[in-house]
Amino acid sequence: MTSVEPERPRPLLATASHRWVRLLPWGLAFVLCVALLPTTIRVLTVDYGLNAGVASLLAVAQSAPLLLAVTRPLLAWYVIFAADVAGALALLSGDYGERQEWPFPPMQIVGYIGLCLALGLRESRRTLVLVWLATAGANVGLLYVAPDRVNDRSVLLMILGGVTLLITGVLRERHEVQRRLTEQETISEAERGRRTLLEERARIARELHDVVAHHMSVITVQADTAEYRLAELPPEVRGEFTSIAATARESLGEMRRLLGVLRNEETHGEVAPQPDLAQIGQLVAATERAGGPVEFTPCDADVPEAVGLSAYRIVQEALANVVRHAPGAATRVSLSLSDAGDRLTVLVVNGPPPEPPAGPLEQSGTGHGLVGMRERVRLVDGTFEAGPLPDGGFRVAAHLPLNGKDPG
Structure with missing residues (x-):
């Protein structure tokens, strides 16, 4: 028994026609990761007074998953979201004044916005709403934990994350609608061509039925009347003509049974001789x-x-x-x-x-x-x-x- 390997997730923008567009998510994720990782370590240790080991661990957890977001943005969100909340709680033990942002420093906001871009381009509307609700809930909960640190910029992550999710989600759904519309138009065009082909074949089959039926009828009549038109036919020849007539009638009847379905009520008027x-x-x-x-x-x-x-x-x-x-x-x-x-x-x-011409004279043609x-x-x-x-x-x-x- 062979096992079926799970399908590997496609990177963001993997279906783009230009190569540089397909590489853009990887490039953006790499730049963010390289830029935010050392910056986060420095800011958390120097400006917020965290232990270097804790700062390094938080920086890796908040920045490295951005590379994972190119293929699995929701999984990357679980890691980064947990790391951001843990970082906010860790900052409560630091000795810094009101000059620093809390609960989320600027580099965490930048990384989270980049993550929201990936989420909006991949996940469903329901998932995006749940992500924003989780973000808002965590933001409000942290503000209740330390109300003395609340300022006008405390809800910045919640606002910017919501706007980013909304814009990218709308763009993704619009692109999906256009893609499906294009596919449907392509399918419809192929179906119109196929229907036209089948209609023409049916018409040819009806006309072929008329041509063959005419000749088969002539064969039947000639075979049936041979013994009256030709004098002194030997018995074996007369029997041969009788067999030919019977075979022709049987073939004609079989052909009419097979092709008779093509002569419905709409084609009953087609009884004139075929043109030539x-x-x-x-x-x-x-x-x-x-x-x-x-x-x-x-x-x-x-x-x-x-x-x-x-x-x-x-x-x-x-x-x-x-x-x-x-x-x-x-x-x-x-x-x-x-x-x-x-x-x-x-x-x-x-x-x-x-x-x-201003346009085709006939608008209903196929x-x-x-x-x-x-x-x-x-x-x-x-x-x-x-x-x-x-x-x-x-x-x-x-x-x-x-x-x-x-x-x-």
């Missing part, structure tokens, strides 16, 4: 009516239904993007076969708009039209290219193989 290359001219005419000049080079080649449908959808989405993002731009739509006749090239190129075009091309094992042009226009190019595999 012949209908692309209508898209061009509609775009010209919308105000954009379009140069169209058609192709009258006989292509597979899946290729024709994919070409139509790609041109449809590309022209829609021109209308949305570059209204009035000159556009060129070209359909052509390769020299070998085994690949259809779909090219849609638009120039920059005559006048930069912004993932290129995802759908890539899925169309992937359906027929083609290649797809899209990107901006140096003059401010945009180019979409798709190469759709006619034999199911792109030779290029």
Whole structure:
């Protein structure tokens, strides 16, 4: 049985993008520790008259844990808080006048403020409130122990500590809210892209269902009527046609059961024949009516239904993007076969708009039209290219193989 090691606490600002920011807590803690340790020893022995051994012990307990505060600020607070209270009680035995601060000398206040910075950047709001209440309670309790030493600066640690905890706590919570908002926006954008991809795949699946169903139905009809159309068929051939028809019907029924869920009540109206290359001219005419000049080079080649449908959808989405993002731009739509006749090239190129639009004409779009075009091309094992042009226009190019595999 393997034991799970506890996760090591991360230093303060460990997620910062700049290295100097990540090193800043360590640098500040080191400077405070190096500066406060000898200063505390000297002040406690010279100004407050404490024994050198006691002063050294208090100085180490009040300063050294500042290095621990970079990774475990609450644990460091337990040590420093106890050392500060013990130091205040120890100072009661010292022989010094009203010229010195009590219960907390200035170097203890500086160290405690640095500790409060670390606490505010790491701990929860509830913990910060409890820390301040403990600080205030200890301060008030010490004042009751020696009321004759009370002055206007006796509550300085309580006030400065509370302000520091409040400011750093607010900054930490604000940063946390912004971080979560950024993460949520990133997740939402990924979900929108994924949803668009799934919607396009579902649409392709429905159209593929129509194409395959048509061909399977033709196979079924031809196999069923073969014995009536072809005279004097041998019995074994007639049985073969019967088997083909039965298999085709079974396959068609299975496919409809698998893909039938895609035809819900919202898609019952999609009963028209699927568009192909012949209908692309209508898209061009509609775009010209919308105000954009379009140069169209058609192709009258006989292509597979899946290729024709994919070409139509790609041109449809590309022209829609021109209308949305570059209204009035000159556009060129070209359909052509390769020299070998085994690949259809779909090219849609638009120039920059005559006048930069104030904003997109359509505010409800998903912004993932290129995802759908890539899925169309992937359906027929083609290649797809899209990107901006140096003059401010945009180019979409798709190469759709006619034999199911792109030779290029």
